[in-house]
Amino acid sequence: MKDIKQQFSKITISLHWSVALLMIALLAVGIYMTENKDYSLYGLHKSFGVIVLVLALSRVYWRMKNGWPQAAGNYKAWEHTLAHVVHWVLILGTLIMPVSGIVMSSMGGHNVPLFGIDLIPANHDPVNPQDTIARNAELGELAGEIHEIVGYLLIACIVLHIAGALKHHIVDKDGTLLRMKGKRIDIE
Ligand code: HEM
Ligand code: HEM
Numbered sequence: 001m002k003d004i005k006q007q008f009s010k011i012t013i014s015l016h017w018s019v020a021l022l023m024i025a026l027l028a029v030g031i032y033m034t035e036n037k038d039y040s041l042y043g044l045h046k047s048f049g050v051i052v053l054v055l056a057l058s059r060v061y062w063r064m065k066n067g068w069p070q071a072a073g074n075y076k077a078w079e080h081t082l083a084h085v086v087h088w089v090l091i092l093g094t095l096i097m098p099v100s101g102i103v104m105s106s107m108g109g110h111n112v113p114l115f116g117i118d119l120i121p122a123n124h125d126p127v128n129p130q131d132t133i134a135r136n137a138e139l140g141e142l143a144g145e146i147h148e149i150v151g152y153l154l155i156a157c158i159v160l161h162i163a164g165a166l167k168h169h170i171v172d173k174d175g176t177l178l179r180m181k182g183k184r185i186d187i188e
Contacts, residue, residue: 007184053098073174093154100147107140
C-alpha cells in the first residue's frame with residue numbers, strides 16, 4: 001500500500017469547508033452587489049473577505065508544513081496534474097482575492113472594515129467630508145481589475161473542482177469526497 005493519508009486532520013477539513021463556503025458566498029455577493037450597485041452589502045463583503053484572508057494564510061501555512069494531500073485512488077497522470085493545478089489556483093485565489101480587495105478599497109480612498117471597526121479608515125475630503133479621495137487611483141483600479149478577473153477565473157476553477165469531486169464520488173466511487181467530509185477511507 002502506498003503511504004497515503006486515510007483520514008484528514010480536523011484542521012484540514014475545517015479550513016477547507018469554512019474557506020470554501022465563504023469563497024462561494026463572497027463570489028456570489030460580490031457580483032450581485034457590483035451589478036446592482038447595492039452599497040449596503042459592501043461592508044459585509046469586505047469584512048467576511050478579511051476573515052477569508054486570515055483563514056487562507058493559516059491554510060497556506062498548513063499546506064507548507066504538511067504538503068498536499070495525496071490522491072485517494074490510482075489515476076492517470078493528466079488527472080493528477082489537473083487536480084494539482086486547480087488546487088494551486090484555488091489556494092492562491094483565496095489569497096489574491098482578499099489582498100486585491102483590500103488594495104482596491106484602501107487605495108481608492110474607501111474603508112476596510114471588520115464588522116464595524118475600521119481596520120483602514122476612508123480618506124475623507126477635508127472640504128466635503130461626505131466625499132472620499134483616492135490614495136492612489138491607478139493602483140486602486142489595477143487591484144480592482146485583478147479582483148474582477150481572478151474572481152471569474154476562480155468561478156471556472158471551482159466548477160471544475162466540484163465536477164472532479166463529484167466524478168470521484170459518483171463515477172469512480174472512491175473515498176475522495178468522503179475523506180474531505182472527515183471519514184476514514186480504505187485505500188486499495
Ligand atoms: C461544494 C464545493 C466543494 C467541494 C465538494 C470540494 C471538495 C473537495 C475534495 C473532495 C477535496 C479533496 C481532494 C483530494 O483528496 O485530492 C478538496 C480539496 C481542496 N479544495 Fe475543495 N471542494 C469544494 C469547494 C472548494 C472551494 C470553493 C475552494 C477554494 C476556493 C476549494 C479548495 C480546495 C483546495 C485548495 C483543496 C486541496 C486540499 C486542501 O488544501 O485542503 N474547494 N475539495
Ligand atoms: C476574500 C474573498 C473575496 C472574494 C471571493 C470576492 C469576490 C468579489 C467579486 C466576484 C466581486 C465582483 C467583481 C466585479 O464584477 O467587478 C467583488 C467586488 C468587490 N469586492 Fe470583493 N471579494 C473578496 C474579498 C474582498 C475584500 C477583502 C474586499 C475589501 C476589503 C473586497 C472589496 C470589494 C469591492 C469594493 C467590490 C466592488 C467593486 C466595484 O464596485 O466595482 N472584496 N468581490
